[in-house]
Amino acid sequence: MEYTKMTREDLQKELDLCLKLYEEEKAKGLKLDLSRGKPSPAQLDLSNKVMDTLNSESVLKSLNGMDLRNYGGLDGIPEAKELFAEILDTQPENVFAGGNSSLTIEFDIIAHAMIDGLDGCEPWMNVKDRKWLCPAPGYDRHFNMTEHFGFELITVPMNNDGPDMDIVEELVANDPSIKGIWAVPKYQNPMGISFSDEVVRRFASMKTAAKDFRIFWDNAYVVHDLYADKQDMILEIISECEKAGYPDRVYEFTSTSKMAFPGSGIACVATSVDNMKDLKACWTYAMIGPDKVNQMRQVLFFKNKENVEKHMQVLANMLRPKFEKVLEVFDRDLDGLGIASYTRPLGGYFISFDAMEGCASKAVAMCKDAGVVFTNAGATFPYGKDPKDKNVRIAPSFATLEEIEKAASLFTLCVRIVSLKKLLA
Amino acid sequence: MEYTKMTREDLQKELDLCLKLYEEEKAKGLKLDLSRGKPSPAQLDLSNKVMDTLNSESVLKSLNGMDLRNYGGLDGIPEAKELFAEILDTQPENVFAGGNSSLTIEFDIIAHAMIDGLDGCEPWMNVKDRKWLCPAPGYDRHFNMTEHFGFELITVPMNNDGPDMDIVEELVANDPSIKGIWAVPKYQNPMGISFSDEVVRRFASMKTAAKDFRIFWDNAYVVHDLYADKQDMILEIISECEKAGYPDRVYEFTSTSKMAFPGSGIACVATSVDNMKDLKACWTYAMIGPDKVNQMRQVLFFKNKENVEKHMQVLANMLRPKFEKVLEVFDRDLDGLGIASYTRPLGGYFISFDAMEGCASKAVAMCKDAGVVFTNAGATFPYGKDPKDKNVRIAPSFATLEEIEKAASLFTLCVRIVSLKKLLA
Numbered sequence: 099m100e101y102t103k104m105t106r107e108d109l110q111k112e113l114d115l116c117l118k119l120y121e122e123e124k125a126k127g128l129k130l131d132l133s134r135g136k137p138s139p140a141q142l143d144l145s146n147k148v149m150d151t152l153n154s155e156s157v158l159k160s161l162n163g164m165d166l167r168n169y170g171g172l173d174g175i176p177e178a179k180e181l182f183a184e185i186l187d188t189q190p191e192n193v194f195a196g197g198n199s200s201l202t203i204e205f206d207i208i209a210h211a212m213i214d215g216l217d218g219c220e221p222w223m224n225v226k227d228r229k230w231l232c233p234a235p236g237y238d239r240h241f242n243m244t245e246h247f248g249f250e251l252i253t254v255p256m257n258n259d260g261p262d263m264d265i266v267e268e269l270v271a272n273d274p275s276i277k278g279i280w281a282v283p284k285y286q287n288p289m290g291i292s293f294s295d296e297v298v299r300r301f302a303s304m305k306t307a308a309k310d311f312r313i314f315w316d317n318a319y320v321v322h323d324l325y326a327d328k329q330d331m332i333l334e335i336i337s338e339c340e341k342a343g344y345p346d347r348v349y350e351f352t353s354t355s356k357m358a359f360p361g362s363g364i365a366c367v368a369t370s371v372d373n374m375k376d377l378k379a380c381w382t383y384a385m386i387g388p389d390k391v392n393q394m395r396q397v398l399f400f401k402n403k404e405n406v407e408k409h410m411q412v413l414a415n416m417l418r419p420k421f422e423k424v425l426e427v428f429d430r431d432l433d434g435l436g437i438a439s440y441t442r443p444l445g446g447y448f449i450s451f452d453a454m455e456g457c458a459s460k461a462v463a464m465c466k467d468a469g470v471v472f473t474n475a476g477a478t479f480p481y482g483k484d485p486k487d488k489n490v491r492i493a494p495s496f497a498t499l500e501e502i503e504k505a506a507s508l509f510t511l512c513v514r515i516v517s518l519k520k521l522l523a
Numbered sequence: 524m525e526y527t528k529m530t531r532e533d534l535q536k537e538l539d540l541c542l543k544l545y546e547e548e549k550a551k552g553l554k555l556d557l558s559r560g561k562p563s564p565a566q567l568d569l570s571n572k573v574m575d576t577l578n579s580e581s582v583l584k585s586l587n588g589m590d591l592r593n594y595g596g597l598d599g600i601p602e603a604k605e606l607f608a609e610i611l612d613t614q615p616e617n618v619f620a621g622g623n624s625s626l627t628i629e630f631d632i633i634a635h636a637m638i639d640g641l642d643g644c645e646p647w648m649n650v651k652d653r654k655w656l657c658p659a660p661g662y663d664r665h666f667n668m669t670e671h672f673g674f675e676l677i678t679v680p681m682n683n684d685g686p687d688m689d690i691v692e693e694l695v696a697n698d699p700s701i702k703g704i705w706a707v708p709k710y711q712n713p714m715g716i717s718f719s720d721e722v723v724r725r726f727a728s729m730k731t732a733a734k735d736f737r738i739f740w741d742n743a744y745v746v747h748d749l750y751a752d753k754q755d756m757i758l759e760i761i762s763e764c765e766k767a768g769y770p771d772r773v774y775e776f777t778s779t780s781k782m783a784f785p786g787s788g789i790a791c792v793a794t795s796v797d798n799m800k801d802l803k804a805c806w807t808y809a810m811i812g813p814d815k816v817n818q819m820r821q822v823l824f825f826k827n828k829e830n831v832e833k834h835m836q837v838l839a840n841m842l843r844p845k846f847e848k849v850l851e852v853f854d855r856d857l858d859g860l861g862i863a864s865y866t867r868p869l870g871g872y873f874i875s876f877d878a879m880e881g882c883a884s885k886a887v888a889m890c891k892d893a894g895v896v897f898t899n900a901g902a903t904f905p906y907g908k909d910p911k912d913k914n915v916r917i918a919p920s921f922a923t924l925e926e927i928e929k930a931a932s933l934f935t936l937c938v939r940i941v942s943l944k945k946l947l948a
Contacts, residue, residue: 142592146579154571167567167784197622198814205809209634213648223638223648244809359592362816383671384630389623391787521893
């Protein structure tokens with residue numbers, strides 16, 4: 099029965115029961131963690147063969163004759179550019195294949211725009227009231243990065259098909275100091291939703307007051323489907339921007355981090371040929387070339403998009419039951435109570451949970467008191483502050499199934515307690 | 524006989540002879556390159572076993588229990604910090620072990636200072652007349668980097684024991700807009716000389732008008748000795764700065780690039796604990812961690828400083844004859860003519876050659892016309908312009924002995940021709 103329809107007496111009874119259960123759980127001395135959006139060791143084991151793709155007997159040359167071991171090749175080996183182009187459905191000439199982190203490439207591009215400016219405009223450093231759009235719930239590391247660079251963060255609500263584009267369009271059309279927007283278009287962190295074709299097209303075609311406005315399109319989960327037969331598809335943004343007459347509007351990112359080893363994969367930025375020229379003209383001062391040996395390791399391991407998809411299904415077979423376990427517990431404990439909603443993603447790394455207003459941080463704190471760590475409530479919003487204190491990011495990838503069952507059960511119990519207290523207050 | 528003491532008639536005779544020889548050389552259609560400061564494929568082969576240090580069966584954990592494959596470890600694995608500390612004669616807590624390029628770390632630190640400022644001072648971006656000291660001849664990529672960041676480059680003459688410290692001290696004491704200086708303290712690029720203890724101590728203890736003045740101490744050739752029994756030794760700069768009361772003055776860099784594979788080694792910055800805190804506070808927004816798997820590969824290959832030195836002697840056995848071949852040809856063709864001087868380094872990657880004033884670019888151009896490429900004359904000076912047009916950087920590492928013999932012989936011939944023409948003009 100829905101909590102909101104229960105009498106105060108019944109609510110109190112339910113609360114007493116829940117508090118008793120909570121004390122029992124607390125007494126168990128749990129030590130669990132559902133906060134970390136990273137693969138489990140067992141999942142990483144499924145990619146260990148990436149370590150065997152090259153050895154001292156291998157031919158260490160790329161297609162273009164370059165010695166992988168030596169200096170050179172600013173924008174990566176042709177094979178890595180080709181692999182990323184296939185994964186992102188774009189062309190190799192649009193791809194800069196780099197080092198082990200897409201986050202670093204994002205940071206470096208913003209630093210470049212801060213210091214040098216883009217499209218002949220004023221360096222962002224000199225735009226004193228610079229602002230950045232942050233669709234939320236979203237990825238805390240994105241928000242923190244633009245905060246670090248001195249941008250005022252403007253929250254844009256997320257719908258189930260992407261950011262609220264009415265609001266985005268209105269904002270960017272009128273304020274030339276809005277220089278960019280974060281976007282995780284597929285299996286968004288943390289909602290797990292994907293952007294509709296309409297949303298992508300509106301991103302590509304909207305009018306912006308800033309000539310040097312940029313979309314940071316972090317396609318981190320582009321091949322991270324949980325199901326072989328049910329998958330989200332999104333429009334390819336680079337060609338959409340081109341068609342709309344704004345070819346230089348977008349930088350797209352992805353990496354092999356969550357395809358094999360997070361710390362030692364390779365990352366890329368894909369963008370217009372003119373933006374590529376601009377980035378290379380800057381980065382030729384920053385580096386001689388990426389780790390071409392590791393680029394070749396990834397290429398030999400993943401081969402092509404078809405093989406990538408096969409490999410991702412092997413990983414999905416380990417990840418999917420974890421997502422389903424969370425949802426099974428949530429459904430079992432919360433269905434029909436009217437106090438929570440949560441997403442059922444077809445891919446990515448997260449489930450987004452919404453409690454009643456004002457309940458998220460208290461529920462997470464109660465979990466922590468009982469030894470179970472969730473991502474800080476608020477972390478999915480700019481400045482770490484969820485104005486409605488509703489959202490919690492659930493990260494099931496690192497824990498075992500058994501740990502997930504226990505952690506999710508404690509979480510639902512805490513959500514019930516906090517909700518009951520709110521209704522009784 | 525010294526050219527300067529010859530009669531015009533004898534000079535003309537000598538010139539005619541040289542020109543005849545030059546035409547013969549030119550007719551051979553040579554295609555040689557002594558411009559590239561990178562190891563030869565045969566030298567790289569000596570490090571191929573770095574590829575075998577890890578495979579899918581290896582234990583992929585660091586000392587601190589961290590899974591090398593996963594996210595984390597902003598400042599590198601303890602083993603890599605330890606190895607670099609040993610090589611640089613400092614402490615692991617002073618070391619940030621990063622990705623494949625020390626140049627990138629240098630760039631990132633300057634970008635950080637440009638945007639955020641150092642020591643609570645104004646961001647360098649806001650210092651409109653910012654300047655940088657460039658001891659020259661020096662490394663073109665250093666000079667180009669600070670030029671890219673909008674610094675006015677101020678040339679400081681190089682002596683045989685380091686930069687002219689009278690000039691350096693005078694400049695930094697009086698101009699608060701001088702924010703830094705480049706320094707390659709051991710086997711300097713391109714001179715191959717090393718800084719004397721007095722020079723190092725004056726670097727550490729000089730008074731600077733800028734509170735946020737920094738030394739970029741690129742110790743790229745710290746273990747790159749050509750001889751087992753004759754080696755330059757330099758003072759350890761971090762502790763010297765500390766002793767002098769300026770602990771935060773220096774960032775020191777090195778990498779395993781020219782110890783194994785240039786493109787896929789690991790690099791570091793070593794600096795005071797306070798500077799480390801400052802860098803980590805910035806870079807936590809830029810990355811989750813370096814490629815820890817590759818850090819472990821390097822650690823397992825190099826093990827410790829003693830083993831590094833053994834390995835470097837294996838490389839030296841291949842490099843040394845190349846240096847000696849260049850010098851043999853130079854001595855054979857130029858000794859006693861009074862038209863050239865050149866260094867005889869005990870390590871590093873370069874020989875520095877000085878022709879008569881106004882002769883360097885012409886000699887290099889003549890070589891190029893005959894199919895032999897040397898580093899552009901002027902490249903070793905700020906803005907690519909050698910005011911006296913004397914200096915040429917000779918890079919013998921990449922070519923074979925046979926190629927070096929031919930290229931160096933052509934070079935001395937061209938130097939003679941250009942010098943003779945100058946004397947006859």
